[in-house]
Amino acid sequence: MSSLPKLLITGANGFTGKHACRHFLNTGFEIIAVTRTDFFSKEIQTTNCDLTNKEDVIRMIKKFKPNYLLHLAGQNHVGKSWIDPISSLEANFLSTLYLVESLRYINPNCKVIIVGSALQFDPQDISALKNPYSLSKTLQVLISQAWEVLYKLPIIIAKPSNLIGPGVSNGVCSIFARKIVEMEKRDTEKVIEVSNLHAQRDFIDVRDVATAYETLFKKGSSGEVYDIASGQSRSLEEVVNTFKPLTDVNFELKSQVHDQVEKKVEIETDKLTNLGWGPQFPFEVSLVDILTFYRENTKI
Numbered sequence: 001m002s003s004l005p006k007l008l009i010t011g012a013n014g015f016t017g018k019h020a021c022r023h024f025l026n027t028g029f030e031i032i033a034v035t036r037t038d039f040f041s042k043e044i045q046t047t048n049c050d051l052t053n054k055e056d057v058i059r060m061i062k063k064f065k066p067n068y069l070l071h072l073a074g075q076n077h078v079g080k081s082w083i084d085p086i087s088s089l090e091a092n093f094l095s096t097l098y099l100v101e102s103l104r105y106i107n108p109n110c111k112v113i114i115v116g117s118a119l120q121f122d123p124q125d126i127s128a129l130k131n132p133y134s135l136s137k138t139l140q141v142l143i144s145q146a147w148e149v150l151y152k153l154p155i156i157i158a159k160p161s162n163l164i165g166p167g168v169s170n171g172v173c174s175i176f177a178r179k180i181v182e183m184e185k186r187d188t189e190k191v192i193e194v195s196n197l198h199a200q201r202d203f204i205d206v207r208d209v210a211t212a213y214e215t216l217f218k219k220g221s222s223g224e225v226y227d228i229a230s231g232q233s234r235s236l237e238e239v240v241n242t243f244k245p246l247t248d249v250n251f252e253l254k255s256q257v258h259d260q261v262e263k264k265v266e267i268e269t270d271k272l273t274n275l276g277w278g279p280q281f282p283f284e285v286s287l288v289d290i291l292t293f294y295r296e297n298t299k300i
Contacts, residue, residue, distance in 0.1 A: 004030040008066040010051060010099075011073030012044075013037055015169045016115075016160075016206055020070060023210035032064050034073065051095035061102040068217050069112045071099060074140070077170075078119070078133045085132035092136035093143065100147040100155065108153060113216055114144040116159045116225070145223065154222040158213065161229040161267055164286045165206035166293035172236065173203065173290055176243055181294040183249045190251040197237035197255040202229045202265045205281035215277040226272045230279050233264035242284060246291055 007024055011017045012033030021044055025031050033046045049060045051073055075081065075091035096114060103110050117137040121128040129135060141157055148155040164173045176192060183190050212228045220226060240253055281289075 004028060005067040006030045006032065006064060007068040007070065008032045008034060008060075008064060009070045009072060010034040010049075010095075011071075012046070013040060014072060015167050016163060016209065017072050018167060019165065019206045020072065020210045020213060023207070024070075024214065027214060029068070032066065034060070051098065052090040054098050057095070057098040058102050058106070061099075061106045065107045066110050069099065069103070069110055070213055070217075071096060071112065071114050074115075075133070075136070076117075078131050081131055081133035081136065085135075088132050088136040089139070092133075093139040096140045097143050100144060100153060104147065104151050104153060108151070111154045111156070111217055111222075112144075113156050113158050113213055113220075114141065116141045116157050118159060118161060120159075141225075148223045152222075156216050156220045156222060157225040158216060159225060159227050160209045160212075161202040161204050161227070161265070163206045163209060164203045164283075164290065165281070166289040167206070169206075172201070173239060173287060174294075176240060177287070177290040177294050180243060180247050180249060180251070180291065181298065183251055184247060184295070185298055190249055191254055192240060192251055193254045193256070194236050194240065195256045197235060197240075197253070199236045200233045200263065200265045201236070201239075202231070202233055202267050203239075203283060203286070204228060204230045204279060205286045208279045208281055211280070212272060212277050215272070215275050219275040224271065227267050227269055228272060229267040229269050230283070231267065231269050232283075233266070234283070239287075242287055243291075246288060 007029040009017055009020055012021055013035045018040055021031055021033055031044045033044050034049050035046055036048060047060060050056045075088045081088040119134045120138045121134050144155050147153050162171060164171060179192055182188055209228050216226060
């Protein structure tokens with residue numbers, strides 16, 4: 001029987017989940033990867049669980065009694081939330097409720113990280129609600145914070161900014177990289193189109209985020225919300241211009257909007273950096289690694 005701390009990772013087959021599994025496997029944790037599909041690694045123990053099924057969740061928590069839980073699973077597509085808002089609420093809100101409630105009476109000492117979103121809204125201002133996804137993530141965080149307050153469960157909220165890095169992702173940097181690799185491999189139009197070149201984002205490497213989660217498990221305080229970000233705002237024009245020297249393709253950049261300037265993104269990261277965490281992957285290195293991934297996986 002393993003003496004390593006037991007970590008349950010939901011959404012283990014996703015972009016962040018795969019990186020988190022690798023990171024925690026290499027840093028002294030026993031990993032249980034929660035997935036509904038075939039898992040990417042035979043080195044890691046897996047379990048199938050429908051997190052929207054209360055009985056499934058209860059059985060899983062009873063079986064593994066984890067020391068830590070990293071809840072990454074969910075529906076993270078704004079467009080899908082408009083088409084099927086109920087499934088978004090089930091995936092983000094209901095699954096979280098089942099998890100924290102199961103832990104409450106089966107394993108209340110399990111330290112939990114719930115991953116929130118920058119698209120959450122202030123519940124006191126309903127007019128600020130923009131889409132069903134925002135509602136589902138806001139409710140997810142509210143129920144987590146409520147169970148921490150009401151039942152004293154050790155729950156931490158983490159809010160990463162825009163994730164980048166190698167692996168399959170629908171993030172804008174991966175979209176640009178896939179387009180560049182397609183232009184390198186095929187005789188396609190040498191153009192990248194962007195809706196607004198002036199749009200501002202804070203990008204953080206997913207591998208740095210995995211390290212941040214470990215820091216929060218070890219040093220984070222229950223009930224706190226921690227932003228995980230690089231602390232540097234970049235325009236999409238800057239992103240594309242950083243890609244340009246990394247390829248031999250001389251592509252054209254087109255923008256649908258030319259005069260709409262956005263404010264720089266300002267995310268306060270002191271709460272996390274005060275725990276000793278800091279980004280280790282420079283932005284340019286992340287872009288190189290994204291391009292390398294798609295060049296080596298051209299069928300994706």
